[in-house]
Amino acid sequence: MAHLLLIDALNLIRRIYAVDCEQPGLTDEQIIKSCLHRVKNATRKLLKTTQATHAIAVFDGERSWRYHLYADYKANRKPMPEALKINLEIVSQGFNENGVKAYFPQQDEADDIIATLAFKSAQHNVHATIVSTDKGFLPMLDNNIQVYDYFKQQYINDDEVESKFTITKDKLHDFWGLMGDKTNDIPGVKGIGKKTALEILSQYGTVENAVQSPTLKDSVRKKLEADMDNFVLSKVLVALRTDIEMGFKLSQLRLT
Numbered sequence: 001m002a003h004l005l006l007i008d009a010l011n012l013i014r015r016i017y018a019v020d021c022e023q024p025g026l027t028d029e030q031i032i033k034s035c036l037h038r039v040k041n042a043t044r045k046l047l048k049t050t051q052a053t054h055a056i057a058v059f060d061g062e063r064s065w066r067y068h069l070y071a072d073y074k075a076n077r078k079p080m081p082e083a084l085k086i087n088l089e090i091v092s093q094g095f096n097e098n099g100v101k102a103y104f105p106q107q108d109e110a111d112d113i114i115a116t117l118a119f120k121s122a123q124h125n126v127h128a129t130i131v132s133t134d135k136g137f138l139p140m141l142d143n144n145i146q147v148y149d150y151f152k153q154q155y156i157n158d159d160e161v162e163s164k165f166t167i168t169k170d171k172l173h174d175f176w177g178l179m180g181d182k183t184n185d186i187p188g189v190k191g192i193g194k195k196t197a198l199e200i201l202s203q204y205g206t207v208e209n210a211v212q213s214p215t216l217k218d219s220v221r222k223k224l225e226a227d228m229d230n231f232v233l234s235k236v237l238v239a240l241r242t243d244i245e246m247g248f249k250l251s252q253l254r255l256t
Contacts, residue, residue, distance in 0.1 A: 004121045004253065005052035006114045008132035009059045009102065010080075012150060013039060013091055015133075017084050028083040032090060039094030042150060047098060047255070050129045050148070054253040057095040058113045059088070061105040066237055073237065075185045099255050108244050111136055115240035118145045121250065136240055139172045171201045177235030178207065186237045189227040196220060207231060 013035065020026070020034045047055065066073045084091070092102035105113060111134060118128040118137075122144035130137050130147045137147050138161050147156045161169045178197035180188020192200075200220065204210035211224055224231070 002054060002121075002126045002250075003050060003052045004117065004126055004128045004250065005046060005050050005055035005100070006117055006128055006130045007043070007046065007055070007057040007095070007100070008110055008114060008130065008134060009057040009092070009095070010110065011132045011134055012042060012057075013088075014080070014084070015151060016042065017081070017091075021081075032083065032087045035084075036091050036094050039091055040097055041094075043095050043098040043100055046131055046148075046150065047100070052129065053255060054126075054250060055100040055255055056117070056253050057092070057100055057102045058110040058117075059092070059102065059104045060110045061107040064107055064109040064112065065241075066109070070186075070233060070237060072185050072187075077184070101253060112241040112244050113246070115140060116242050116244040116246065117250075119242035124250075126250065135172075136238065139169050140240070141169055166198060167201050171205070173235050173239050174201055174207050176238040177231050180234055181238060184237070186234050187230045188234050189223055189231050191223045191227075192220070 016038045017031070017035045020031045020038070023031075023034075026034070043057070046052075079085075092104075095102045103113070111132075114130055114132070115137065118130055118140060121128045122142065125144065128145050130140075130145065131150050132147065133149050133151065138156065141147060141156070141158060141161065148154070149156060158169060161172075165172065165175065167175055175197050176186070176188070178189050178192050178200065179194055180186045200207065200210045200216075204213055204216070207224065210216050211221065211228075
């Protein structure tokens, strides 16, 4: 049975690179060599764990649609270390040497491309495993799409999502839309933090239901009504697209 392995390339590489940087006395060249070796090993382990028949490692393009929609998107994100940035092609060989295509899109973010490939595969009953620690993939979990954390060496399931966020995966977009996402500089609703966001969604299910309910606290209603535009914007920014034009077919990702 076909099984597609989708590796969030920079999510994997940057964590491996950060660990290598902590080793004392290594030159930039030695760190890159070590990073390449460890990416190669990780890829081999992932292929064995998932028994994938098809695979791709996806990198980020330059400036996705999110930057055009919201100018402050990822404004405070620490840039990639220059030594890694100029050697990404070399490190990406760790995927290629295992027969896994390393894909560098021009503009699209890896998350949207991975989400699109997972979604389209699932529609054709092809099982997909996404390898990432990025929480943005969690709303996609279903019978045909699973998320694997390489560093914890575990699959993330619905129960773990619920125990971590105390809400179900179908409410995550509303949750992040309300409280924003500091790691990506997504604003959320002013004055609404995690506790209030959880109260709204636990009690009313959706933000729309909350605003229409006569039992909603006036103070919360005022915040929501005053900043509804930011809620809508934030919800769009946190949701992954599943309609990116690929320019290649699943058959081209078959492992030989």
